Amino acid sequence: MPAREGTYGLLAEFDTPGDLVRAARQAHQDGWRRMDCYTPYPVEEAAEAIGFHRNKVPLLTLIGGLLGGAAMFALQTWISVLAYPINVAGRPTYSWPAFIVPAYEWTILWAGLSAAFGMLALNGLPALYHPLFNAPNFRDGATTDKFFLCLEALDPKFDLAEAKAYLQQFHPNSVVEVEY
């Protein structure tokens, strides 16, 4: 990420998820797009409010699972038929029903790893630094009991004074300017 200077955004703090969702919904209706909510537990209504409906984690999981299963099945077939054929009581070398069990396990393994690490990657994590950690009230609240709405400076509608006044109409506990 290129080094930036100036304001990252404005952070409004709320006490209840209901207040946050109302503010976020209104802001989204008023045309704000570069914004995000920060909550101590998943609040689905807030995601709906800012227009975030679907994500790509299921697709990644499906791809990972299919590749994992196919890779294991192919490996077993190659080993048992070509690389090291063994005659076990006259059974065919390509005894595919026996190969299903490891292939099944690898489908789950790679689907699970894709879900977990795909989720982190799509979230841009690990990212140990983020401008929001500079806000004085963010770290005490966002992972404990406060609900935040952040209007980001990258939004074309963003103007520091106007956005501050705009956020005040939702009666937040505070509105803080966040620096990069």
Next chain:
Amino acid sequence: MATREVKPNDPAIDPATGEFRVIAPGQTFRSITEKIVRIVLTPHTPMGWFGLFTVAGGGAVMLLVALTWLFLKGVGIWGITQPVAWGFAIINFVWWIGIGHAGTLISAILLLFKQGWRNSISRFAEAMTIFAVACAGLFPLVHMGRPWLGYWLFPLPFTMTVWPQFRSPLMWDVFAVSTYATISVVFWYIGMVPDLATMRDRAQSKIAQYFYGMLSVGWRGSIRHWMRYETASLLLAGLATPLVLSVHTVISFDFAVAVLPGWHTTIFPPYFVAGAIYSGFAMVLTLAIPLRKFYHLEQLVTERHIDNCGKVMLATGFIVAYGYAMEAFMAWYSANHWEAFTFWNRAFGPMGWSYWVLITCNLAIPLTTLWSRKLRTNIAFMFFISIVVNTGMWFERFVIVVTSLTRDFLPSSWGTYRATKWDYMTFVGTLAFFTFLFLLFVRLLPMMPMNEIRMLLPGAKIKPKVAEAAD
């Protein structure tokens, strides 16, 4: 019966449902967070913790001694011989893996069923799974005779160009157990990331901030992150569910695919899985009851949890009872001479005592008493039952592995089995090692999922503005 036992105006009962509350009333987001975080971020480690840690650490050292001697001398120091070539190592392997299953059941299957009560016990149940699988995984590795060649289990390109034989259930086991261990660790860690972020933000000391900061990978609770996180959690739960059912099924194939009477039966997969969950829930209680008492977590792990664990044990206990009944029935109905003899030998042979210990511990005591809600919510009694069931399930593995092997088709090759002190040291050593890891977990990591408990609180409900003003 349940309604008659409920006292009116009992604060522990939710008046709307008549059930015990999942979380005691009067908790807020902050009070829950403080309660769980303080256990870890305190400069004062309780003396009781140190005491137990010393004992468990000593036991883990004993395990180390037993394994070192094993590596020096070979598996001959154990009681295994012909015809009982699978002794304590396989018994303990199956028993430990089974214990792990309850953790996955609680964290994955109950999540899919939207059982909110699971939230406060899911984290340490998952930790229990991981440590149980670690103890279990030790046994197949050390019982190989030449454990330094353990990597031969994996399909790796060696210079000898020898490859594994994939038609064997023992090979399937490698993939089932390694997948289970990996997915359990990933599920546990991903579930912990938001809580580690809470720990990072609540930590006062620099070291703790760095430690939890690195572990929490910069989690900041963005709603977009949360939605992907929720999707990933649901998918992991959906994947862990067929996985957990497959793991003990594959382990039962190790037995069921063999031709030995007493092993060669189709009832094994469901019966192994049910037994695994039965013993796993018993272990959850064995851990949860002292833990809630010691750390004063009665408001988060309520009587509802103990009661529900009792109900799950009752249900799975009956599936296990059905398995025992089917074994007896098939011994007669198959008209197979060897099957019938094996069953008779199990119950009345020279090792018949172990069968009756198992019947007493798994069926006679729990399945007669767990019906009563009064007993299910009696904490001391449930602790006792949890120990009884764990003992019973260990003996079930003993009966399956040992009594079937001692007397098979040919009377001339019959034998007996006697475990040596090294067997006992290894087994008790893994119990201590498990406790050791669990104590470290309780001291260093958030033992309850704070973010999931927050969702259970009344403050998490989003109400319209009008209703909020009326409150």
